[in-house]
Amino acid sequence: MSQQSEAPGAPGLEARWTSSRKSGIGKALNSASDVTFTLSHGILNEVYYPREDIACIRDMGFIVTDGHNSFSEEKKDTEHLTKTIKDGVPAYRVMNTDPFGKFQITKEIIVDPFRNTVLQHVVFEQKDPNLPLQLFALLAPHLNNEGGNNTGWVGEYKGSEMLFAQNGDIALAMSCSTKWLKRSIGYVGTSDGWTDIKQHGKLEWEFEQATKGNIALTGEIDLAEQEFVLAISFGRTHLEAANHARASILDGFDTAKRRYIEEWQTWQKTLPKLAAKNFKFSASILRMHEAKNFPGGIIASLSIPWGETKGDTDKSGYHVVWPRDLVESAGGFNALETKEDVSRIVNYLMSTQNADGSWPQNMWLQGEPNWLGLQMDQIALPIIEILKGYLRNTMGKHRMTRYWPLAKKAITFLLVNGPYTEQDRWEEESGFSPFTMATEIAALLAGAELAKINGEEDLATYCRETADSWNDTIEYRTYVTGTPLAKKHNVEGYYIRINPFAEIPASELGNRTINLINHHADQGKTKISELVSVDALALVRFGLRAPDDPRILNTLKVIDAELKVDTPKGSCWYRYNNDGYGEQENGDPYDGTGIGRAWPLLSGERGHYEIAAGNIDNANKLLKAMDSFANNGLLPEQIWDKADIPEKGLYFGSHTGSAMPLSWAHAEYIKLCISIDHKKVFDMPEQTQERYIQKKKKAVYQVWRFDNGVEILPKEKILRIETFEKCAVHWTDNDWKDQHIAESKENGAGIFTTDIKANKKSAKIEFTFHWKETDKWEGRNFSVNIAR
Incomplete structure (x- = not known):
């Protein structure tokens, strides 16, 4: 069919993102490259450029046909095997095999360390040479975090044929080391290559451009050479992207691969030498989530939970910065003893602090707020991290002089607004939470040390006195006794998840209820006195209560009875009872309502409790469980907790469709490795241990x-x-x-x-x-x- 200029069917189907069930992420350490990629279902999916919070493609995979009736889409119709090329290095070999034995596609995938290019070295093996197989590359641009406003066209750069797309000030170019037989641009669902090939068995339409819509770029690859390199490059203009693509191919895949791997291995030589299965790779995961152009800014996840159900109204997914998650990641770098990494994080926190001393609930890398909630732990944890940074020599006196006015603002905000929190650490409910209060009290003692270091003794005294007062009210606010749930589990009482009432102590909550979010109508209605969470373990983790405190032991019995799930891969825990953040009962994606599933990072938190209690063997079992929960080394936000549903990709003890990887989970894994190695909770604040466990300080x-x-x-x-x-x-x-x-x-x-x-x-x-x-x-x- 002859070429036509403009593709019909604008603007295409409503744009959607893609699966968050990643099997790999990759990024060059070299500062010359600003590209990060992710893998899922055997293909490249979200690629981020020029920042880690800006996604630029939905996915890119191959289609194989025989020109007639046979149609095989790589991500859906082949069996996938994804592995790293070198231990701990985020360079991948992906093998996608046709179940009918017609072909196999083997890809090595890296980032060019010197350019904004994702490189795929592809070997296409045709098992039956007599079959007239055809190979097509299909790419869905979602430039600038947007799927519905992209323009694409067929073109060339200095004689090299390419496919282009642009949205605003970001462009991409796709080039191949071998010849393109045909190229076409179309609107998804109406005139794109997938629709064309599905209908005709080949690329019959050859449209030259598609403007401002949900588009796809398609190119047929000449299989005269069954080994080739595909380059997907990015730039501020299409010419810049084209130059990167052509230069990467000319420089050679082997050159880029060698330098890419060497740079990662050089960095990994600085890490502690531990035998834990995913220790080295978890360190790499944390490093890849840090922004190159905003040093110290670490996004929560290079993914969009249940992304296949999300569109342009959900631009952020998890690829923004949560100050809480950022400090948790800083704890991972503290465990790795990479002081420069910690220093960058503290400086980033200082640079993004609000004028009133707080931090946004979450934010884009430049510090612009994304969501507008307030959790007091997101104020408390940075204060603790600032003191850690000073005590561990990641900042000197001159730097502290610059930071102190900002740190004082945070301390003041905490004093004025705590201990009540607008949202708990799960960003859902208001009230007094054991976790939040633990972080706030630890932060006030850290703030007292900072004030003392900076010569403000009166403020230091006031911080300590307030911390003591808040600490003495934890049980008054959050410990219940004599409830039906306590009687059911034969305990005197337990800590509850949250008490929303400032004027009502926990002992007088009675039958008052709370209507939890993420539920239809009143299905979230729960007795406050029977709302149990793993969060009470923070009282031990932050050094406020001893691990053998009878109230902690009582709460552990209730937690394990109500929130623990034993999977074939190990033990895991729910956040709290009647959680609604997770897949539906039948496995359908979370849609604002659902059923909360188990969180692997909570196995790490429980492991730290076991270490505090002296149970190193139990902590080791939980570390191995976290290893088993990982998908190709990537730890998910949640795992499936029921019988397998293969048709929906859900398997008991394996990842769900929530975020994966989750940087916080990898940080918790690293911290657990180090705590096991040290045989103590390495990051428990010294000030709280000494004051409340050793000296048993009471408030005046x-x-x-x-x-x-x-x-x-x-x-x-x-x-x-x-x-x-x-x-x-x-x-x-x-x-x-x-x-x-x-x-x-x-x-x-x-x-x-x-x-x-x-x-x-x-x-x-x-x-x-x-x-x-x-x-x-x-x-x-x-x-x-x-x-x-």
């Missing part, structure tokens, strides 16, 4: 605030009233027979404190406020009962 003060009003004051404590304006507190401890006036004092963090010590025989303190700046009375009284 009980804090009362308008947003966090305690109702009971232990008789041995001083009532500390905190306000954000200067005031005089008028109070009595004998029903206003005597009235006292106490002036508030500013503590250096924008908080005014008023300390009240009642008579030992008093049963209640009543108080009200006179606001100094406005010369107004509060107009109501408040009271706190004194516990006997």
